[in-house]
Amino acid sequence: MYLNIFANGQQPLDMTDTDEFRSLLDSAADLGIPHARDIAYRSCNVVLRQMRFHFLDWGAADAPPIVLLHGGHQSAHSWDLVSLHLAQRYRVLALDQRGHGDSEWARDVAYSNHEMSLDAEAFIDTMGLRRPVLIGHSMGGRNAMLLTRRDPSRLGALVIVDVGPELSDKGRAAIAGFVQVNQEFDDLEHFIRNVRQYDPYRPREHIERTVKYNMLERADGKYVSKCDSNPRRLNIVRGSGLLENVSLDDATRFDLPVLLVRGAKSNILAPEAAERFADALPRGTLVTVPDCGHNVHGQNTKGFISALNGFLETQAGASAA
Template identity: 30%
Template sequence: MPGMPTSVDLELACRSSRSRFVTVNGLALHFLEWGDPERPVLCFLHGGSAHAHWFDLVAGRFVDRFHVVSLDQRGHGESQWAFPPAYATENFVSDLVELMDAERWDRMTVVGHSMGGHNAMALASWHPDRVRALVVQRGRRPMRLHPSKDAATAAFRLRPRDTVADPALLRHLGEMAVTERETGWAYRFDPEANGARKPADAWTYVHRITAPTLLTRAELSRNLPRDQIERLRQLIPNTRVAEIAGAYHHVTLDRPREFASVLDDFLTSL
């Protein structure tokens, strides 16, 4: 597809990132980082069942101005699973605050997709002094084991499945999503992170958000209707709305360059 990122873009994104672990709330959390740690922090938060590499094709756009971080939230990617399961919004937000304290990040700009957007809004509502700016992109199964890495990668699917993402990008995400368990290959997320997740009711607290906010909506997605975007816009002061044309729910996969451009415009205007 013309204008879509290439496998070279993916390779460069992975090669330029640094992989780190920090223990917070008793869990080893993994994150990728790019750029100068002395610059302001720009933190990306993936959605449910996803991982930090969801933003590989977006992060590089901002390394000249920000210390870019993409977190594997608890129970996802290479981060540790919570046992017993603890996946309430309060748990995710506590991890973010503890991570910021451990890394001595006073404030950061937070970009969250789906579940990550929900957690980002809660952080901005409950800890407004820690969020410089907010960007929101607006979903119990037993673990399925596969006989090989290739089989697990081949079975990888987005949820919801609608997408126009480059197949090379989807293969890359599938490869980054799988790991070997004792009895086979499986995906890098705790099934309980979905089944036991206890999302807080965002409508009761989003009015507390004080950070400049960008709400992005995927044109083709059914996950965030326009009436809900309008309701959020009315509740959150200093809010802008942008629609990403030709994208389904997974905006950063379907239209990474367009999303990065919209994000760049927003951050430049602050």
């Protein structure tokens, strides 16, 4: 049994009259996240590459587009506070990537970054988005980089959140460990305690409000992860080969504006690695957000929004000129 609400067919579902949306507004008020009073917010489904994908569509349909790609073991809802804020000026489309959230699980268990990057490319094309800003966190950031390497011209700008060509093995092992021990529970309180220990930056009440997007209730009454539980999912072990990895040399050909956002206490992207990545980018900017680790936009949402808005305003000014 699902614990959250989402569209169950081809017709978009208006989410603004749900308890979930009211809970989100409570979180925004707690954290001081600015947003408009009236926001369009819809749950939608689309078929891409012979699979059903769920996505959240925020803001006016004719506003400049932004596409969001979440990290591993997360969902499109990990961006909700950011999306709520951005929807004042942009059309924001947050995709549940294959095997995650409310999207379909891959029948062939194909969860490589390459396949996911092709999904994101198909999503942009199918939705008719012209040169969107693409924002990706962690796994989603790797997928975004692979898409960019194939064709930077299809994007207006790129935002990479706490990931890069050079990653910490210790940090990846910590994430893998958390994922592996958080698959099945007798009650949600156990999962909430684990998340609180792993992520001390987020208040307990905000974790409680979002747990519904990470777990579902199985027929036997146990709570299990919504992500495909096949061991090959989530890219816990980094894929090998050119299709799966972007190098610093590749980054020198990213001919578009790129914002690299690092959490000041990240255990995944070391300061020196972030600087090397930013230096390799022809039009790259590095911003380090304080008081957060790897999950920058969830742990210091206001700090992330501040960094992102500064970048987006720069791009809007350049377009106007």
